[in-house]
Amino acid sequence: xxxxxxxxxxxxxDAHIVTIETDATKGYDFHLVGLPDNAVKESQQRIxxxxxxxxxKWPGRKIVINMAPADLRKEGAAYDLPLAIGVLSASEQxxxxxxxxxxxxxxxxxxxxxxxIKGVLPLALEAKKAGLEGFIxxxxxxxxxxxxxxxxxxxxxxxxxxxxxxxxxKELETVRIDLKETFTRKMGDYDADFSDVKGQENVKxxxxxxxxxxxxxxxxxxxxxxxxxxxxxxxxxxxxLTLEEALETTKIHSVAGKMExxxxxxxxxxxxxxxHTISDVALVGGGNHPQPGEISLAHNGVLFLxxxxxxKRTVLEVLRQPLEDREVTIxxxxxTVVYPASLMLVASMNPCPCGYYxxxxxxxxxxxxxxxxxxxxxxxxxxxxxxxxxxxxxxDFDQLSSQPPGENSTDVRNRVIQTREMQADRFKKHKGIFxxxxxxSKIMQKYCAIxxxxxxxxxxxxxxxxxSARAYDRILKVARTIAxxxxxxxxxxxxxxxxxxxxSLDRSSWGx
Numbered sequence: 001x002x003x004x005x006x007x008x009x010x011x012x013x014d015a016h017i018v019t020i021e022t023d024a025t026k027g028y029d030f031h032l033v034g035l036p037d038n039a040v041k042e043s044q045q046r047i048x049x050x051x052x053x054x055x056x057k058w059p060g061r062k063i064v065i066n067m068a069p070a071d072l073r074k075e076g077a078a079y080d081l082p083l084a085i086g087v088l089s090a091s092e093q094x095x096x097x098x099x100x101x102x103x104x105x106x107x108x109x110x111x112x113x114x115x116x117i118k119g120v121l122p123l124a125l126e127a128k129k130a131g132l133e134g135f136i137x138x139x140x141x142x143x144x145x146x147x148x149x150x151x152x153x154x155x156x157x158x159x160x161x162x163x164x165x166x167x168x169x170k171e172l173e174t175v176r177i178d179l180k181e182t183f184t185r186k187m188g189d190y191d192a193d194f195s196d197v198k199g200q201e202n203v204k205x206x207x208x209x210x211x212x213x214x215x216x217x218x219x220x221x222x223x224x225x226x227x228x229x230x231x232x233x234x235x236x237x238x239x240x241l242t243l244e245e246a247l248e249t250t251k252i253h254s255v256a257g258k259m260e261x262x263x264x265x266x267x268x269x270x271x272x273x274x275x276h277t278i279s280d281v282a283l284v285g286g287g288n289h290p291q292p293g294e295i296s297l298a299h300n301g302v303l304f305l306x307x308x309x310x311x312k313r314t315v316l317e318v319l320r321q322p323l324e325d326r327e328v329t330i331x332x333x334x335x336t337v338v339y340p341a342s343l344m345l346v347a348s349m350n351p352c353p354c355g356y357y358x359x360x361x362x363x364x365x366x367x368x369x370x371x372x373x374x375x376x377x378x379x380x381x382x383x384x385x386x387x388x389x390x391x392x393x394x395x396d397f398d399q400l401s402s403q404p405p406g407e408n409s410t411d412v413r414n415r416v417i418q419t420r421e422m423q424a425d426r427f428k429k430h431k432g433i434f435x436x437x438x439x440x441s442k443i444m445q446k447y448c449a450i451x452x453x454x455x456x457x458x459x460x461x462x463x464x465x466x467x468s469a470r471a472y473d474r475i476l477k478v479a480r481t482i483a484x485x486x487x488x489x490x491x492x493x494x495x496x497x498x499x500x501x502x503x504s505l506d507r508s509s510w511g512x
Contacts, residue, residue: 003089003096005082006103006132008123009072012337013255013292015119015126017103019068020079022086027062034067037075046077047084049110054160059091075289078117081106081136085162095167103127104136104162112159116140118257121250124148134174136162142175143264144254147247149179182264183243190236190268195408197233199395200226206390206502208412211238212419213481214435216323216345216385218308220504221392222359227348230392231304234346235269236409238302239417245300248340252299256292270301276310284318285339286330295322296339308347309377316382319345323385326438345386349378360393375505387437387474389504419484436481441473448476454496461500475499 002023008015018034032041048058065083067074082104089096105123106114116138124145127135134152135145142155154172156162164170194204203219207230210217219227241249250266253259259266274283274294285293295303305311322328326342351357352366353374366374420435427433430443439447450458458475461467467475476491479499483491 001090001092003086004100005086005089006100006127006130007067007079007082007105008103008126009074010119010122010255011072011335012290012339013122013251013296015122016069016072017126017130018072018074018079020082020086021066021068022083022090023064023066024059024061024087024090025064028060029062031064032067033065034070035073036067036079037073039077040067040074040079043077043080043083043108046080046108046110047087050080050084050108050112050159051088053110054112056088056093056163059087059093061091063087063090076117077107077115078105078119080108081114081159081162084108084159085166088163089166094163098166101133102136103130103132103134106136106138106156108159114138114156114158114162116261118259119255120144120259121147121247121254124151124153125251127151136165136172140261143177143262144250144259146175146177147179147182147250147265177264179243179265183246183267185267190233190409192233193236193409194233194412195405197226197229197406199406200230200392201406203230203390203392204406204412206388207234208237208416209478209481209485210234210344210346210388211416212485213387213423213477214344214437215387215478215481216347216437217388217390218347218349218383218386218505219390219392220349220351222350222357222362222394223355225392225394227392228304228306231302231306231346231348232271232273233409234302234344235271237412237416238269238344239413239420241267241269241300249300252292252296252340256297258297270298271304272298272301273304273306276305276307278311278315280312280315280318283315284322284330285328286332290330290332290335290337292339293328295319295328295341295343298343299340300342302344302346305345305347308349309374313377313379317379320381320385347386350374351391358391378505383505384474387478388502390502391504415485419481422484436477436484439477439480444473444476444480448480448491450476450479450491450496451493454479454491454493457493458496458500461497465500467500467503471503475503478502 005020007018009018088094089099120141121144124135125148128148128151136154139155139157142153145153153175155175165172221227246265272294281287283294285296322341328339328341330337352371354365356362357364423435479491479495482495482498
């Protein structure tokens, strides 16, 4: 008897429907075809034990299972459930009249329990796209799949529940969630708040500007100045995720297996902080079995690189193309996948090997050559993609002990949202441009015009401070954002003046 069940395979962060054809005929043999990996091939042993421990049996027939399309690689143990149901139905041990109307995915334990899987949201989206009636999956993953409207989601804990459902002896409860309530409940609930930071008002101003325009930021300062503390609070002042952004971000984390069990939708912007020993593949993504890297896991959020010069040069250089194109293309001999990577890069570093160059109280023991060698670990092309360079000075004891709490993140975020709304209105006719940091040279000519006073100031600064030519566009973009923060339609001289201050590492005299 020939039956069909349905699962799905991943390609990038999207799922593609897999038709699992199971044919039971005379004889005694087993063939599993359709480009399965070892985990899929090993499913026979798990299925045999799971069926035997629940008063079912592996049929004494010739079983041929085809997983179509045959040119798409099938990976992982999540196919155990549809394979087992297909075998039972083909051998007439259960009623298979309705199984072709459902997608089923789940890993089987030897006692028949169904274990959680990853990538549930893309699977549910694909099931809906394929016009299937419902999606049967592990109970721990059901909340995530229920985000998709227009398809029935059934969470199960044991294979006997699925068999009973198709035999008509057991009812499965449809899992439903209130998407609007789920999306808004924890939207602004951050553990870290800007009010926790004493002093550093100038750095807070810079971070508000960076969040308002989507600008990449690097902070240079001695140990203990608060660079990491401030960076961790940046997501709390960024605009809340839109529903579309939340779904896209959740898909990436779901495919990578980073979603918490019994969770549904990511409602806060991600903050990723990889260690400096990370490899280039782990950062950008890829591998033998392609997975999103830290760059893509930070999509719609913040990628924080602490102690930037300690990262390997090859790792830093792979950032250049994703920062420019806002996507990662992984090309191998047998496949090419594209992962989204629209993020804010925030980096921090010490000013020198000992960490105390320009410190107000401690003396630096590094020579000029040592400082320049340390700074040269960051290439010019990478630095060119970081809009704002900010020097961070330690907070003295009086500020730490007596200063009242600063402005909270909610108030700052409200101003950032207003600024982003101005930019959204400005760029509504420009596809793919949502913030000032994304402006092209052509768009800048239209929206970054400056008067003679500001032009003279910028020219003087570039000559006197020996700023590089690549700093010109960055200064204009940041000045445009500063003007937006100040609710100014035009870029004025004071906006240019402030933006010039944020190009410390472009000065040839810095560190000498």
